[in-house]
Amino acid sequence: MTAAGGAHVPLDIERLRRERAGARIGHTIDYFESIGSTNDRARDLAAGGAPEGVVVIAEMQTRGRGRLGRRWESPAYRNLYMSVLLRPSITPESVPSIGLTAGLATAETVARWAPQARIKWPNDVLLDGRKTAGILTEAHDGTAAVVAGIGVNLNMTADELPEELRDKATSLAAVTGRTVDRTAFTLALLSQLEECYGLLCNTGFAALRQRWEDLSCLNGRHIRVSGAGTEQEGTVIGLDADGTLLLRSAGGEEVRVVAGDVTVLDGYGSATGPCS
Numbered sequence: 252m253t254a255a256g257g258a259h260v261p262l263d264i265e266r267l268r269r270e271r272a273g274a275r276i277g278h279t280i281d282y283f284e285s286i287g288s289t290n291d292r293a294r295d296l297a298a299g300g301a302p303e304g305v306v307v308i309a310e311m312q313t314r315g316r317g318r319l320g321r322r323w324e325s326p327a328y329r330n331l332y333m334s335v336l337l338r339p340s341i342t343p344e345s346v347p348s349i350g351l352t353a354g355l356a357t358a359e360t361v362a363r364w365a366p367q368a369r370i371k372w373p374n375d376v377l378l379d380g381r382k383t384a385g386i387l388t389e390a391h392d393g394t395a396a397v398v399a400g401i402g403v404n405l406n407m408t409a410d411e412l413p414e415e416l417r418d419k420a421t422s423l424a425a426v427t428g429r430t431v432d433r434t435a436f437t438l439a440l441l442s443q444l445e446e447c448y449g450l451l452c453n454t455g456f457a458a459l460r461q462r463w464e465d466l467s468c469l470n471g472r473h474i475r476v477s478g479a480g481t482e483q484e485g486t487v488i489g490l491d492a493d494g495t496l497l498l499r500s501a502g503g504e505e506v507r508v509v510a511g512d513v514t515v516l517d518g519y520g521s522a523t524g525p526c527s
């Protein structure tokens with residue numbers, strides 16, 4: 252990662268609100284200079300009856316959360332920390348498809364700045380094998396809401412990351428060598444998300460599967476998936492129509508994986524490969 256991350260320019264919240272007025276996603280934008288976690292704020296808004304499409308954005312998070320209980324580094328004015336409140340008419344089993352959809356929209360948006368962007372199942376966005384964006388999807392049954400939390404490292408520099416993450420994570424600016432206009436990126440992501448989510452609601456994940464697979468860095472790779480106390484290993488066949496990851500085990504059986512953390516086992520673990 253280079254040292255050049257550009258000045259700490261605030262988001263142009265007035266422009267964001269103006270350009271998203273009347274949209275399905277982002278018609279209302281709740282904006283904070285600092286917050287614990289935008290996902291927690293979106294959950295509270297959902298509990299208070301807020302409608303689908305409300306978006307929470309913060310310039311920094313003091314308790315940013317990642318998947319599997321991890322912390323999400325959230326320094327001020329560098330990146331994008333955003334949570335989207337959704338109220339999809341889907342079964343609980345289909346909730347993971349929301350995360351896949353948000354991951355696809357994020358990867359397609361990152362690819363407009365850096366065409367080498369790839370998705371690592373379930374929804375990490377990688378640049379040159381390093382994580383640049385992540386999605387934390389949380390379903391709140393009591394309020395029939397799903398919160399899709401999206402974190403994208405835009406202008407963060409290496410010294411803003413803990414040392415142990417420096418070979419695993421990067422930012423769009425570090426890879427391209429150019430400071431990212433965070434407002435323009437946020438607008439592009441919101442409209443990509445609206446398009447992808449519309450297709451998911453109208454047609455189901457099957458309408459997005461090919462686009463997702465085109466950006467996947469795992470097809471044909473030998474992987475291990477860990478999570479919920481189990482481990483599954485096999486060669487990636489692809490995604491099922493509902494977004495389930497399909498593996499071929501050493502014994503030749505098809506294995507279906509709905510959640511977990513992926514480790515690539517066949518030589519693509521290096522920083523030079525498309526996946527870490």
Ligand code: BTN
Nearest residue numbers: 288315316317318333385400402
């Ligand atoms: C991951 O571990 O890959 C998911 C990271 C999700 C981070 C985002 S930043 C905005 C939202 N608020 C949070 O506390 N987490 C998500």
